[in-house]
Amino acid sequence: MTALVIVLALPLAGALAVIALPVRAAVPVALSATALTALSALVLAASVWQGGPVTLMVGGWQPPLGIALQADGLAAALIVMSALVVGAVAMAAWFEMAAARAGPRAAFGFWPLMLLLWGALNAVYVSRDLFNLYVGLELLSLAAVALVAISGTAQALVAALRYMIFALAGSLLYLAGVVLVYAGHGTLDIGLLSARSPAPGDALALGLMTAGLLAKTALFPFHVWLPPAHASAPAPASALLSALVPKASFLILIRLWFEAMPELASTAALLMLAGLGAIAVIWGGVLALVQSRLKLIVAYSTVAQLGYMFLVFPLAGGDGSAQPWAAGAWTGAMFQALSHGLAKAAMFLVAGICIAAVGSDRLGDLRGLARALPMTGFAFALAAITLMGLPPSGGFTAKYLLMTSAFAAGQWPWALVLAGGGLLAAAYLYRPLAALFTRDARLPVHPVARAWQGVPLALAALAVLLGLLSAAPFDLLQIGRPEPAVEGL
Amino acid sequence: MSLALDLALCGLILCVALGAVVGRGVFRSVIFFITYGLLLAIGWARLGAKDVALAEAAIGAGLTGVLLLTAHGRLRRMSVERAPRVGPNPMAATTGIAVALALGWAWFALPAPTAPDLAAALPLTGMGNPVTGVLLHFRAWDTLLESIVLLAALLGVWMLARDVDWHAPLGLRYHARPGGVLASFGRLLPPIGLSFGSYLVWAGADGTGGAFQGGTVLAAVVLVAMMAGVLPPPRVAQGGLRAALVVGPGVFLLSGLLAVALGMGFLTLPPAVAKPATLIIEVALTVSIAVTLAVLVIGPPDDKEPVR
């Protein structure tokens, strides 16, 4: 229980301390806060593993009045993944966002914003109250927009503005849904909502909330803001943005469609969501093929990889949740979320190292960089393996589980999307890989600290390890799932 | 009789809002927006939500209005290219109408109201005003996150400064004539404003008011003082400023953690010590809110006139 409180409170307290303390004390405080919170995240996951979901009534008040927080298996897994990603980003930022390299303003702003983003993420992962999720999402979006605007260039400002507009529109649509739910049911707690009889306005509320959350998750029609935003932010920031931020609003979608209002999930809506996901996979992949800058390729790959997660809706949603394969699909999507988080963060940190080494991330300038920075090249290759969904990576386990459920459910087109998406990912990730591994390096390479290079390598290795030792995370994800996994497929 | 008043009021609100959206000049639409905020405050009063009326007037109309006005002023001085004239956009109109009709239909489809009963739990919080009870006790986690949202927005605004201006004082240089009307106004208003703001915070426990409304009034006073040149605009490097920004959420968070240390739940205030503890938290919150809002409206550190 205290682990849950520390996971929620420490990042926020760390951010406040970093703002208040003199500048030179900022980085040590931020790093120690990160380390402590990561530790308590592991402790939380362990307690969820043994004792089942950890619930916390804030202030001691029961849900209709107070706010209930619950860390079930899924939340614990996402918290641990976020802790790993933020820990790695903090170490990379220690090199990249140092005042000497990034300037006093960015050095001052990055650490508190990172910690605020992390606090907001943890708050959203565990919250069971719809309005509390709204405030958490808003804090997340503001911190994310600020992180995009940190680099200060003209296109970063344009990207931040476009991101802001989409985020605000998404929040307001979500708020409209929350307003309708409260007006209809008098309560905002997910647990109580699932127990109550459906009111006529619920379908509209769910529709509005879903539209808002789709805008924030950058699913296909609403994805235009993501690539420029994630490409123009500084590399550690874009690692946070791409790996973690869309997962929060996706998690809320899962809570709504699987726990709060499962009976509203009509097959048409579920198919529409998965259809958009499928288009996102193809669209993101094709656009990533034509980009010439590494960060844009990786950003469009986020658009594509997010599409995979939406395939869970027709396979495990609505009346399908009682089917035996629902657990496999649901866990597969969550594996995709976890492994994509680790691999994508590693890739953006590699992009950051490349920019630090040769000053630009254009593919032409990256030629032959793997000879000078072998660890970075290897990290990128490992991360690419995870994103392509090749064994033995976590991405493969996710793809395998989703494809098996798709076949078992008889909806094989989703399996086609997964297989085709994997090949598309291989295609657009091959170009940077080949550029890194050619021999003729054109630009002089500034030396990059080995420790800095080690960070993305560790993250990418974790993503692959997630695939090898996938039994433990699989069981962790089942704890607290609405319908615990039926054994076997 | 009151229905006619409500109808007139709502009609006025809608016309002013229409003016704000489709009005010809940006300055004109900002002014319409401010009047819209004030009319909406009256609407809230009519609905019996006095706290919300105060918040809408202070924050919705007041501060947002000042924000937009200062922004418009800076844009005008920057000789910015004019935004293209845009005709009516049918797609946008249909979307807007569709959402409005959907909400309208939803209103009539609402089942009987089932509000959670505060009567049982309110006395435990030691609060007379139920809204403050909900804000600082039942949904304390929301309010804590909200005060940190303000801080995040401020950090975001500070990140928009140019690197060269980072050590400069915040916001533009206001040069009020020393003996002028504004300078004297800047000296006369603060005492009244400070007393009224602190009264609002104090009254919030049992009547209308609260940390946010009081904090906003204090922020307005700080703004006027700065614009009148009475108060020099602070710099990011000043520790005092940053401490003031952080004290509100910090005290709130620490009190929550203290409760955990003492074995109670997170952000729990035992009924015995609820009233004084809430007051301490509210005072700290007010200080932070006042400073954060004032500094937020002033803008990022800025050295020279906007040169492009």
Added chain:
Amino acid sequence: MSLTVFAMTGASLVGLGIYGLLALPQLLRRIISFNLIGSGLFLFLGAAGARGEAVDAVPQALIITGIVVALAASALAVGLVVALARRSGLVVLPDEANPR
């Protein structure tokens, strides 16, 4: 009955705000439209909250929180608009500068 009037006003404010958001390229006006949508939604919630005999306090608290959050978002948005105008002399998003 008057609650219905306020609710309808709230709904139409949301519709107006959405029109402004989608139709107006000028960024300051877009921020105004965001605030219109927000306050419209809160008016709707306030009217819904006032339906019972005693005025329900929870929606009021939500609305106050919402207003403050809306202010924070507007402040950041306005800051971004001014910074963009200073950096690139634009008051609209570049791709919407010349309406198609």
Added chain:
Amino acid sequence: MVTDLATYALTGLGLVFFWAGTIGLIRFPDTFSRLHALTKADNLGLGFIALGLAFQADGWATLAMLALIWMLALLAAGTVAQLVARAALSPPEEDEE
């Protein structure tokens, strides 16, 4: 009963002044004369309404509050009128958009 009559009378008078101020705002040719109309007529109108409401007041606190409101309105109106007038002295820019 007489208090209600007094309230009606005074608020009616206040409304007349507000009405006059608005007519002045619309009809007068330049900024300075409009400022006169606004500050003079509206403040008087507000004074009468405050006075009218004073009769309905149920305690000294409300009376003090009403006086404070009127006094603050006066202060604000005076300062703003001065500033707008000074701003109007400098050459007017074209009204954009």
Added chain:
Amino acid sequence: MNAALPVLILLSSLVPAGVTFFLAQDSHTLRNTLNLGGAVVKLGLIIWMLFAVAGGASYEASLPLAPGLVMLLRVDALALLFISLSATLWFLTTIYAIAYFGTKAELSRFFGFFSLCVAATTGLALSGSLISFFIFFELLTLSTWPLVAHKQDKPSLSAARVYLAYALPGSAALLWAIIWLESATGPVLFTEPPDLSALDPGALRGIFALFIIGVGVKAALVPLHGWLPADMAAPAPVSALLHAVAVVKAGAFGVVRVIYDVFGASNVAALGVGEPLAILASVTIVWGSVRALQQDEIKKRLAFSTVSQVSYIVLGAALASPLAMIGGLVHLIHQGLMKITMFFCAGIYDERAGVRKITELNGMGARMPWTSVCFSLGAMGMIGLPPLAGFVSKFYLGLGGLEAGAPWVLGVLVASTLLNAAYFLPLLYRLWFLPAAEDARGDERAPALVVPAVVTATAALGVGLLAASPISPLGWATLIVAREYGP
């Protein structure tokens, strides 16, 4: 049920791989001892396991990943056949590679991926379930890409790209087939073929076709063989390992697994898919030989010869008769030995004499006698002259064809023998009977290059001559067919 041994065998090449990656470029001795040590340890373990399995012990190790996703390592006779081949040839290729590279650049990376590739091959051979077979199959693709692209110049990178362009869609097809099958029959283990009753014959044919496409890419069946000749840009040890031991044989091994352990010989016959596969294999045999004729580079010609030779194994597997099966399996070993010898010799010619084209081979026999003898032995074995290994497998394939009632197989064998002669004899003629050009140079002062070639040549010869004895690959293959897949 000793679970440690298979894992130990896997680790014996995984550990050297992991460590070698982080070794500095100039720590040659440590790297060489590590890799050679790993090879020796693997050989020892396998020999020890051979005796244990002969004594009736069985080994199984499983690592559950997720429900339905179990990594299973299981030792059966077929697995033993393949890992013994890969272990011995890996040991020899390591020696050859150490000598071949000397102190060239990026060796840590090369040897790291080199042992990773062999680890994948061993895992693939030992895998007891379809999904672990797929995982090692993929790992093999990933670890061979950097080997092919080792020189990092234009041709080798484009060769690597072509390799991936064939391999990844193939693996996607394979994954599709596996999941399509497993969603109906549950996880497929090689211990007992799954009951295919749940699926209708049409679906089963589709699944079989997808399986064949998936493994066929690596087995270089005709339409999917494009990557093999292109990979000749890789350094000699890589092409030797790739085409004699790792990649190509993995494909053939996959075909055998699919036909005998996933579908079962009876189902393959019942579904009537054996016949078209046999025809496809035959087409590949002939097509490979014809294309080999047109090549003027030694390694290109050897590559196309591999394309045709591997299809012998596929042909053997496709004909649902034990004798053909024996022929196919035994050719797995024979072709491995012969082809690696010829690639070693091609590498020596390239390294010591700078000779790549066939026309430059004139009079090489005099200057480089040992290499040329080995090359000739290999070539004659390929052609299938009676005492040598090639003849044994072709003989059994022919018998199998007759037994399976497909006399046209004999025609294919005869035609391919003639074609083999047509594209190998000119080389031998140039080696021994044509006078050398004046400026020709070439010496054999690199024993570490020549000795492995000689060893594999004598092994190829020995396997042919001593075919009758039980411990020979032929004896072994008959044992496998008798025990596992009885008529």
